[in-house]
Amino acid sequence: MTIAVKTSLDVTGDVCPITFVKTKLKLEELQAGEVLEVFLNGGEPIQNVPRSVKGEGHKILEVTEVEAGKFRLLIERA
Amino acid sequence: MTIDYNELKKGGFLRQKQKDQFVLRLRTLGGNLTGEQLRQIADLAERYGKGYVHLTTRMGAEIPWIDIKDYDAIRKEVKELGLRTGTCGPRIRTVVACPGNEICQHGIMNSRVNATHLDENFFGREVPMKTKLAVSGCPNSCAKPQENDIGFVGVVEPVLREDKCISCGLCEKTCKVGAITIVDQKPQIDENKCLYDGNCIASCPVDAWEAGRKGFDAYAGGKIGRLPQLGVKVARFVPEEEVVVTVEKILKAFTNLGDKGERIANTINRVGVEAFIAGMGE
Numbered sequence: 578m579t580i581a582v583k584t585s586l587d588v589t590g591d592v593c594p595i596t597f598v599k600t601k602l603k604l605e606e607l608q609a610g611e612v613l614e615v616f617l618n619g620g621e622p623i624q625n626v627p628r629s630v631k632g633e634g635h636k637i638l639e640v641t642e643v644e645a646g647k648f649r650l651l652i653e654r655a
Numbered sequence: 656m657t658i659d660y661n662e663l664k665k666g667g668f669l670r671q672k673q674k675d676q677f678v679l680r681l682r683t684l685g686g687n688l689t690g691e692q693l694r695q696i697a698d699l700a701e702r703y704g705k706g707y708v709h710l711t712t713r714m715g716a717e718i719p720w721i722d723i724k725d726y727d728a729i730r731k732e733v734k735e736l737g738l739r740t741g742t743c744g745p746r747i748r749t750v751v752a753c754p755g756n757e758i759c760q761h762g763i764m765n766s767r768v769n770a771t772h773l774d775e776n777f778f779g780r781e782v783p784m785k786t787k788l789a790v791s792g793c794p795n796s797c798a799k800p801q802e803n804d805i806g807f808v809g810v811v812e813p814v815l816r817e818d819k820c821i822s823c824g825l826c827e828k829t830c831k832v833g834a835i836t837i838v839d840q841k842p843q844i845d846e847n848k849c850l851y852d853g854n855c856i857a858s859c860p861v862d863a864w865e866a867g868r869k870g871f872d873a874y875a876g877g878k879i880g881r882l883p884q885l886g887v888k889v890a891r892f893v894p895e896e897e898v899v900v901t902v903e904k905i906l907k908a909f910t911n912l913g914d915k916g917e918r919i920a921n922t923i924n925r926v927g928v929e930a931f932i933a934g935m936g937e
Contacts (some may be wrong), residue, residue, distance in 0.1 A: 624829045628857040632760055637860035640823040648828070 667740030764809030
């Protein structure tokens, strides 16, 4: 099943907590059920962003390591 | 008039270096004060002190520059207002705590409530040497429980629901200590590495990591002072309802094994942690 991505965000150039802040603001532009694609780095961003996103009630649909130390998250807006 | 300095210290009055000047030490419950209490403390500082308050390293509020002639008056006011005085000397001191799971996204346990229980049960109790207690809601240890004579660290045990796991590998990447590895598409946990901080539980997209046992790891023998050292773990996964009895056990071992003038740290250094833990059970 292919997941329809509404919009995409790259936070690989950012550090925490801006990574989550940008993700949160982008999610707020979406309607419930729409999917945001986020590219983020390993280390702190991957340790912090998914748990914060989940903490806000959104659903993480997919996590893939697209290259060493770089991840792609698919998040469904709550 | 004759001044009983020891009696004053017990009630939170500490002598300043200046003649007849005292500091009034107030304590908090895990660092929390209401707006009303803050206003009352401010008012006391303006009327009896020099209009400022010193916030202590143990989350207390001290009003310096109180003249001994005002001792009875301010003591009466503090009592009527219901403010809590601190203490000094060989007693159980103010319990410090982090904000805990009521506020903090990392919090596993309720630091405020547990610090309050500890305060109610132990504050001011006479012990062989000063004994400081601290409660942290998670292994981030922001309340520095390992620097206290007795410290509690909130922990949670992750339990895998294999049927739910989608093998995304996020837990392996989010674990800050590398305790999880994906083997044959499923996460395996190294219990010796796990800090029980619940990061995998909080991060898992499909709730395949569930919270098992929750409680506190108990540490004993931390201190700062001139020869600082960190406390050692003396009990694991202490449930909330056994926090008070765990402190009683630690105090029993300290009272029975401690030499005069020793803090818990010194006793553990001398008898060894195994003997100390054995002493908690006797």
